[in-house]
Amino acid sequence: MIQRLTDALGADSVLHAPEDLAVYRFDGYATGATPGVVVLPRTTRDICAVMKVAKEFGVPVVARGAGTGLCGGATPGLGAIVVSFARMNRILELDIARRRVRVQPGVVNLDLSTDVARHRLFYAPDPASQRSCTIGGNIGTNAGGPHCLAYGTTTSHVLGLEVVDEHGEVFTTHIDDIGYDLTGALVGGEGTLGMVSSAWLRLTRMPQSVRVWLVAFGDIDSASETVSAILAAGIVPTALEMMDATIISAVEAVYHAGYPTDAAAVLLIESAGFEEDMERCQTDIARIARDHGALSWHAASSQRERDALWLGRKSAAGAIGSMTPNYYIQDVTVPRTKLPHALRAVEEAVRANGLRVGNVFHAGDGNLHPLIMYDKRNAYEVAAVVEAGTQILTTAIALGGTISGEHGIGSEKRETLGLVYSSDDLDPMLRLRDVFNASGLLNPEKIFPSGARCAEVR
Amino acid sequence: MPDRKRSRVAPTTITMLQEAVISARDHSYALCIRGAGTLDGMGGRVTADLDIHMTHLKGIAAFEPGDLTIGTFAGTTLAELTAVLREHRLMAVLDAPHPQQATIGGTLAGGWLGPRRHRFGRPRDAVIGTTVVMADGRIASSGGMVVKNVTGYDLSKLYIGSFGTLGILARVNFKVQPIPARIRAISARLPEHTRERVIERMQGLSGQISAALLIDGFHREIDGEDGSDGRLVVLLETSEILLEQATRDTRGALGQAGVPEATIVDLGPMDHLQRIIDAGVATIGERSITYRVLGDADDHERRSSQLSADLSRTGLRMERIVDACNGDLFVRLSDRDSRSFAGKLADCDEIVHQHFPRAIVVACTSPIRDQLTIWGEHPAAIEKMHLLKSAFDPDHRLNPGRFLEATTNG
Numbered sequence: 001m002i003q004r005l006t007d008a009l010g011a012d013s014v015l016h017a018p019e020d021l022a023v024y025r026f027d028g029y030a031t032g033a034t035p036g037v038v039v040l041p042r043t044t045r046d047i048c049a050v051m052k053v054a055k056e057f058g059v060p061v062v063a064r065g066a067g068t069g070l071c072g073g074a075t076p077g078l079g080a081i082v083v084s085f086a087r088m089n090r091i092l093e094l095d096i097a098r099r100r101v102r103v104q105p106g107v108v109n110l111d112l113s114t115d116v117a118r119h120r121l122f123y124a125p126d127p128a129s130q131r132s133c134t135i136g137g138n139i140g141t142n143a144g145g146p147h148c149l150a151y152g153t154t155t156s157h158v159l160g161l162e163v164v165d166e167h168g169e170v171f172t173t174h175i176d177d178i179g180y181d182l183t184g185a186l187v188g189g190e191g192t193l194g195m196v197s198s199a200w201l202r203l204t205r206m207p208q209s210v211r212v213w214l215v216a217f218g219d220i221d222s223a224s225e226t227v228s229a230i231l232a233a234g235i236v237p238t239a240l241e242m243m244d245a246t247i248i249s250a251v252e253a254v255y256h257a258g259y260p261t262d263a264a265a266v267l268l269i270e271s272a273g274f275e276e277d278m279e280r281c282q283t284d285i286a287r288i289a290r291d292h293g294a295l296s297w298h299a300a301s302s303q304r305e306r307d308a309l310w311l312g313r314k315s316a317a318g319a320i321g322s323m324t325p326n327y328y329i330q331d332v333t334v335p336r337t338k339l340p341h342a343l344r345a346v347e348e349a350v351r352a353n354g355l356r357v358g359n360v361f362h363a364g365d366g367n368l369h370p371l372i373m374y375d376k377r378n379a380y381e382v383a384a385v386v387e388a389g390t391q392i393l394t395t396a397i398a399l400g401g402t403i404s405g406e407h408g409i410g411s412e413k414r415e416t417l418g419l420v421y422s423s424d425d426l427d428p429m430l431r432l433r434d435v436f437n438a439s440g441l442l443n444p445e446k447i448f449p450s451g452a453r454c455a456e457v458r
Numbered sequence: 459m460p461d462r463k464r465s466r467v468a469p470t471t472i473t474m475l476q477e478a479v480i481s482a483r484d485h486s487y488a489l490c491i492r493g494a495g496t497l498d499g500m501g502g503r504v505t506a507d508l509d510i511h512m513t514h515l516k517g518i519a520a521f522e523p524g525d526l527t528i529g530t531f532a533g534t535t536l537a538e539l540t541a542v543l544r545e546h547r548l549m550a551v552l553d554a555p556h557p558q559q560a561t562i563g564g565t566l567a568g569g570w571l572g573p574r575r576h577r578f579g580r581p582r583d584a585v586i587g588t589t590v591v592m593a594d595g596r597i598a599s600s601g602g603m604v605v606k607n608v609t610g611y612d613l614s615k616l617y618i619g620s621f622g623t624l625g626i627l628a629r630v631n632f633k634v635q636p637i638p639a640r641i642r643a644i645s646a647r648l649p650e651h652t653r654e655r656v657i658e659r660m661q662g663l664s665g666q667i668s669a670a671l672l673i674d675g676f677h678r679e680i681d682g683e684d685g686s687d688g689r690l691v692v693l694l695e696t697s698e699i700l701l702e703q704a705t706r707d708t709r710g711a712l713g714q715a716g717v718p719e720a721t722i723v724d725l726g727p728m729d730h731l732q733r734i735i736d737a738g739v740a741t742i743g744e745r746s747i748t749y750r751v752l753g754d755a756d757d758h759e760r761r762s763s764q765l766s767a768d769l770s771r772t773g774l775r776m777e778r779i780v781d782a783c784n785g786d787l788f789v790r791l792s793d794r795d796s797r798s799f800a801g802k803l804a805d806c807d808e809i810v811h812q813h814f815p816r817a818i819v820v821a822c823t824s825p826i827r828d829q830l831t832i833w834g835e836h837p838a839a840i841e842k843m844h845l846l847k848s849a850f851d852p853d854h855r856l857n858p859g860r861f862l863e864a865t866t867n868g
Binding site: 097098141142144148152153155156171172173174175176177178179180181182183184185187188189193205228231232234235236274276277280333334335336337362365366367400401402403404405406407408409413417420421424425426427428429431432433434435436447 | 522523525527569580582583592596597598599602604606609611612613614616620635637661666700753816818834837840842843845846850861
């Protein structure tokens with residue numbers, strides 16, 4: 001098989017030495033098995049060739065962007081072919097007038113926005129890992145980010161796809177196609193429905209004015225009630241993020257972002273639009289925050305200060321690494337009015353299991369990211385973190401929420417999918433998968449539960 | 459269950475809908491899934507044994523204004539949804555024809571796209587969860603009542619635009635958004651040779667305006683009287699502070715495009731917009747046909763002028779609506795009488811598709827409608843769509859004839 005892949009792609013595009021393969025076992029969350037081979041295609045044709053070889057030999061294929069995923073979506077099974085899109089990182093077409101761009105899947109999220117900034121455009125979905133994560137991976141997980149509150153998640157920004165299917169054939173989709181919205185169905189497919197070889201994306205105009213405010217609170221409940229009140233007042237900021245005292249301390253210790261270390265929680269709020277609207281927006285949000293007991297209010301006065309505040313937020317998960325040997329990041333969404341209840345439940349679940357937690361999350365979307373600290377050398381703590389994580393999932397579901405807001409299901413949560421969906425709910429999802437992945441070679445053992453919970457699934 | 463003669467049921471609950479589908483399955487009946495029929499002009503004729511009328515499966519299933527989400531049963535009308543949301547100064551932007559009758563399920567299944575989507579998003583982007591009854595009678599939900607959700611595949615996307623051929627939408631959950639403080643329409647007559655410049659200027663303003671529609675014809679439907687050809691309606695939805703600035707900017711842009719005068723319409727601006735949307739599917743007896751094309755407005759403007767020239771020999775009247783912000787084009791062709799029209803229709807259908815291969819028919823009651831290329835050119839992934847249909851509805855019992863079976867002319 002390796003020889004066939006080498007013949008098709010060239011020796012420099014096929015890795016099979018053990019030391020090369022070892023790094024492809026991981027993503028940002030999980031450790032998989034050692035793949036049989038890693039290929040680095042440069043073109044759509046290369047991907048087709050890989051898929052045909054995989055089919056011929058009956059070997060699973062796992063698509064991989066930057067490996068920043070947080071649900072074990074890109075981890076391979078033993079002997080699998082990992083398709084790394086690291087070399088397919090070109091912007092293929094830019095249509096400024098129509099604000100759209102066609103890119104290869106390996107383009108780094110932030111690089112795209114940086115590239116089109118000279119035209120006063122940007123690509124709106126901005127996961128915290130945007131400095132390294134790729135568009136292909138973003139499409140696979142329907143990635144979100146802080147600014148999805150106003151702009152929507154990846155699925156709202158993908159106009160069309162070129163996809164290599166399980167047979168190694170290419171097909172294309174567009175959201176303006178009549179009939180079935182294959183584009184929408186494929187986004188979030190986690191590599192189980194095909195491999196995206198290029199994508200048309202929607203670009204967004206840079207707003208005329210951007211304001212960022214940092215608001216401190218003496219307790220978590222006041223902060224989360226402020227979030228609900230802002231939205232209930234009909235104000236939808238572009239981002240509405242919350243960090244608790246643990247995260248504030250961790251970020252300040254590492255990044256010196258300017259967060260108040262005496263606060264129990266801060267809200268990082270961004271609004272964007274026309275300058276005339278911003279004053280009113282600031283007045284309204286400040287009044288709501290004050291009414292909910294805000295301790296302090298700070299408006300960033302420069303782009304540099306805005307960047308510093310955001311860098312702290314987007315680096316929070318890394319910063320917490322200075323406080324604990326290991327951490328587990330959970331990803332659940334609840335209805336926004338249930339935020340105070342959900343946060344209390346998180347605290348209780350973690351404390352009951354003898355652990356500590358930091359909360360940094362997309363409060364405006366109700367998308368929680370508890371970072372549970374533990375030491376993986378300690379078997380008790382490993383068991384405790386699993387238990388606390390499960391309790392948080394069940395709490396989110398009980399509150400009318402769900403088990404993943406933006407990270408995906410992957411291998412991490414596949415066994416808990418049945419907590420959200422019945423076998424009847426899963427049936428059409430499996431039909432969809434079987435249309436695009438009848439062979440089961442595309443990223444097997446992901447998303448869907450194994451075993452008795454659903455006898456049909458692989 | 460009725461005998462093989464075509465009959466109808468009108469379920470009021472999802473369970474009743476499920477029972478009807480299971481019974482139909484057991485009798486091998488084909489089903490025609492119907493909303494209010496406001497988009498009946500789209501798609502092929504359904505050949506079925508049983509009509510399922512969805513208009514009685516209605517109401518609000520869940521609504522928490524503070525969450526900015528709402529769950530509705532599929533037979534709820536757009537007007538009912540709007541009324542419930544408006545009480546809390548919220549909105550779901552669907553912008554479909556005849557909202558007093560149109561159902562949420564029918565509007566979504568028909569894949570309708572309105573003129574404000576460039577600013578507020580497509581209906582697909584507002585849908586956060588669905589419950590469908592599958593062809594085999596299973597009740598299957600996906601998504602939920604939260605605004606960010608990547609738990610499993612996003613099946614809701616598949617049902618939107620599927621014309622009820624993959625599953626029957628029974629409940630739809632939306633994320634909603636605040637209604638802007640001020641709404642205003644600006645209308646103007648367009649002097650000759652200004653259209654392309656107007657489109658360009660309106661596209662430049664698309665960050666500020668909610669809709670910009672250039673209209674030729676459709677006088678009876680929109681104005682209620684004869685008037686000039688070549689007019690423009692712009693919709694502004696802004697904060698209190700920005701309204702006058704946006705008005706000045708719009709007028710300024712029109713002036714630069716050669717349009718000297720523009721009239722402010724503060725009385726019922728949304729009604730004005732709705733009449734234009736309704737016009738997009740309005741027929742003139744059996745003597746008209748309306749096509750819709752998605753794409754780029756400036757390109758459509760050029761090609762529709764060429765189309766007009768090519769059609770001049772047929773004697774048909776051509777009316778059109780161009781959506782400058784989204785690029786949609788509606789073209790209505792009509793004749794003096796239905797017999798004469800029917801005689802020309804096949805030729806004119808061919809001419810239209812020479813200029814616009816992907817033009818779809820959205821309104822036509824002519825008896826020869828079924829002979830036309832009603833779905834335009836195939837989408838590139840039509841084979842995958844056929845596979846999906848077979849997977850979701852292996853016996854082809856959901857709305858047979860409406861979509862895939864009617865795409866053979868492309």
